[in-house]
Amino acid sequence: MSDRFDSFFGQALAILFALGLGALVILTVDESPMRVLVTLLNGAFGSPERIAGTLLQTTPILICGIAACISFRAGLFNIGIEGQLFMGGFWATWVGFSFNLPPALHLLLAMAAAVFAGMAWIAIPAFFRARYKTNEVVSTILANYVAILITSYLTINWFKRSGGQSETPPIFESAYLPELFSFSRLNWGLIIGLALALAVHFFFTRTSRGYAISEMGANPKFAEYGGIDIKKQTFLVLIASGAVGGMAGGVEALGVHHRFMEGFAPGFGFDGVIAALLANGNPIGTIFTALFFGALRSGSLLLEVDTTASREIITVIQALIILAVSAQITIRRKASDSTAGERRWKF
């Protein structure tokens, strides 16, 4: 327990350190750090609408974060969540506007299309990682660029709404993911995300298969001697991670935009990866880190209106936090001389 507390405390210190650095960066761009902080908080939590807005931004980050957690637990890096999200979003939208089906069935099929698209998009990198150890970090990053370009191509050259800009026709209402409140686009996606976090946490801590996969992430050789089929599990874990990444796209398409367009979801996949890293691959922790990043994102919308700082300052702060935490954890590890160095998903 005290180890856990230590870890939390160290993490908090690292975040404070990074925020201090962030304040310095804000000073260099001629803006007052205090004013930025107040604007951020006001933008994120200033009213019920803004809180709902924050949760709306949190949802995709959370689901993407869980996708990342699944791969980190097995010692793998799925950095291609952005691409899986674009693919999932596009194909969910396609099912949404191409067919006219009864409500529940339509939603279910569109969501299934998103999940399947995410799985399909990671299948080739996953196969080569499992079979030939082809570096999945590079292959999934490169696949992101391809996914974004291909979905734009499909949208503009094949499914462009007549008279519209670079976007598809809207989906039928039968495929809408229902909204939670009347005053916001906040929808059931958040509930899906929370349920997923609990389910993944349960899987890794309470089932023997989940335990085996965590073991594989912590110490692959040991796991292999223990009789785990590393190739098969590697493939399945990456596919599962891709499925959740695709689902994030489905939630965005069916719950928020109700269509697919260029620049569909800027950077949610990367934010999810960072949120999962900050939570050290723990799905429950990811709920809080995703909320933190969701608040930063939603607060930054007001930032651009009220101050001269750009919203990318948020990205800088996120990166600084990850750098600070990555150094801090290893300092602590050296101090306690633990052998956790084998854990690739740890910092």
Next chain:
Amino acid sequence: MEVLERLLNVTLVIATIRTTAPILLVALGGSFTTKAGIFNIGLEGQMLVGAFFAVIGTIATGSPWLGVLCGIAAALTLALIFALLVVSFKANEVVVGLALNILAGGLTVSLMKAIFGTRGSIFGHGLVGLPALKLPNVKDLGWFGQMISGYTPLVYAAFILVPVLILFYNRTRLGLYIRVVGEKPEAAEALGISITRIRYVSSLLCGLLAGLAGAHLALGYTTMFTENMSSGRGFMAVAILIFSNGDPLKILLGCLLFGFSDALSLRLQTLGISSYLVLAVPYLVALIALFALSYRSRPRVIQETLASMGRALSVKSNTVKPAAATDASKP
């Protein structure tokens, strides 16, 4: 036949050389870290800050050469942070590299807005690019002369660096030390080579060339800075480094392949093929090459895995990096 003629001619070769240069510079930079046994996914970010500060430096001083120096200094700063965290603090190299890429993206856009009040791109403001070099007496060489003259200086630098690096790895002590540290860290330690120092040096050398690549992108390849203008070249370089194992000659071949596919895809655009598909070509080529070559090198992978397993069972050394990370960097 007419289509083929329109696609393949001297101008295509020239375009290939132009598009190869930036990725060649950054990939050669990455060869230092690859050879030293570091998986450096942060090339993209180093290139991006290199490009941004090259533009800032040029506007501030009026001299593109001083701009190049600024770009290099900025990339070196990122490289130093990378080395500090990865080598000294033993933080995870993938995490640190990705975070530095994100930092570079955010920082350049924030500073762009703070300094110029705009988003998107910087041009004008007295920004001048590097001058094109006209080689003397090339008129007599006909089309060949056309092919080798008239590029900006860093294009020549990129191609000259290939033999320089081959000599560096094979004929100099530092080059040998870098290779030993990457291939056999235990042996390096036994020989009294400081692994930490060598890894710092290779990270900084990498930053130097990545900064040069960025500066070339902003002052030679184009004369402007655009948001995320490195557009994945750093990641493609990492893909090339994986299948070339950091060997300069193989890097050159890989980069020429990308330069060619890039130049060809720009041509295809003139034939009326959607620009989205055309833009995806270089990334697809990178992916296909990565997969195809990892399929081919499979026996070696198995050998290495067996060897590393044997090593892990026989000696427990603190200096050996985590097995999983090492395997991933050299599939």
